[in-house]
Amino acid sequence: MVSSIKILSVFFIGILFYTACLAQPNGQNNELTLIKSSVYTPVKNQANSGTCWSFSVTSLIESQTMKNGLGALDLSEMFTVRSIYMDKARNYILRQGAAQFGPGGLGHDVLYAMENYGAVPESVYSGLLLGQKLHNHTKMDSRLKLYLDSLLNLRPIPGDWMTGFRTILDNYLGKPPDVFLFQEKQYTPKTFASEVLHFSAKDYVTITSFTHHPFYTSFALEVPDNFLNGNYFNLPLDEMIKLTEQALQRGYSLMWDADVSNELFRQQDGFAMLWRDGSFLDKGCNPDDEEQLYDQATRQALYENLTTQDDHLMHLVGLKRSAGGKKFFLVKNSWGNVGPFEGLINVSEAYFAVNTISLVLPRAALDQEQLSKLRLSE
Secondary structure (H helix, E strand, C coil): CCCHHHHHHHHHHHHHHHHHHHCCCCCCCCCEEEEECCCCCCEECCCCCHHHHHHHHHHHHHHHHHHHHCCCCCCCHHHHHHHHHHHHHHHHCCCCCCCCCCCCCCCCHHHHHHHHHHEEEECCCCCCCCCCCCCCCCHHHHHHHHHHHHCCCCCCCCHHHHHHHHHHHHHHCCCCCCCEEEEEEEEEEHHHHHHHHHHHHHEEEEEECCCCCCCCEEEECCCCCCCCCCEEEEEEEHHHHHHHHHHHCCCCCCCCEEEECCEEECCCCCECEEECCCCCHHHCCCCCCEECCCCCCHHHHHHCCCCCCEEEEEEEEEEEECCCCCEEEECCCECCCCCCCCCCCEEHHHHHHHHHEEEEEEHHHHHHHHHHHCCCCC
């Protein structure tokens, strides 16, 4: 996830370089040709909340629901956020505070939440109280952490401590429904997920690419927000990129977890590229600019020296090509309609290769060879 501080810093950098990216030298073509796009729902705004993990994977599931012919649905991100907070709190207490507790998460958290707690439409549970238009979780996150830390000073901890935790969530997000009406039929969150969305966590696959674990095995991704210790299948970098392009070519979309806290990710300008040492400042944002070289070893070194971090999760929805033939991924962000592409951003293959932490995609997007390598065809 990305903090509000990091978001603001990225936006500030984007504003600084906005003129440079619009001022194209004569003869340059900064337009991209759309090769393939999945279906996707409108851009949303996570606002002042660290819940990109829920927005990104919820958007992925909305797209998959549309692809499966079940219609366009607007699902509640905050129902999932609230559900996951309950598990985070229990984990934090049982580990006596020696664990991550905060608003961040990873892609598999949404899969876990929908499998175990269900889902609801946004119209049923928005997480916004009366009069609120944008999410702001600053006070809520602080109150939740303060409450849990105060409990850890007690021995024994009261058996009903979760009641107080739920009350804080209710005060800031509202109380979630036990049952609700959707299209004149009554559902619980669990029956809505199974009967309307036909959701199953087994229909999705989690992918990463690092050399400190064997390829074609799975491991618990070592980032602070992986409180569930979720496993990710490990592919060589070239195969991870190939899988991503292939999925998009087949009309599927993916959740993309990446490092965005660098000056090369510029939502305000609509591009993220691995420009060589500030070359974009002199020449403007030309998609065919030469980019830094990358390989598996470079990617690994940046991860291990903590340069590449688990910053932000987004929804990868399309494939584009520059005039010079370079590939770009079209990404749906959750920062509202920011930038020239109204909340979307074009990400070069080089930037993607170096900065990707993990992916979530539908299992149906993998071919038989990929399923066999990951032992998913057994």
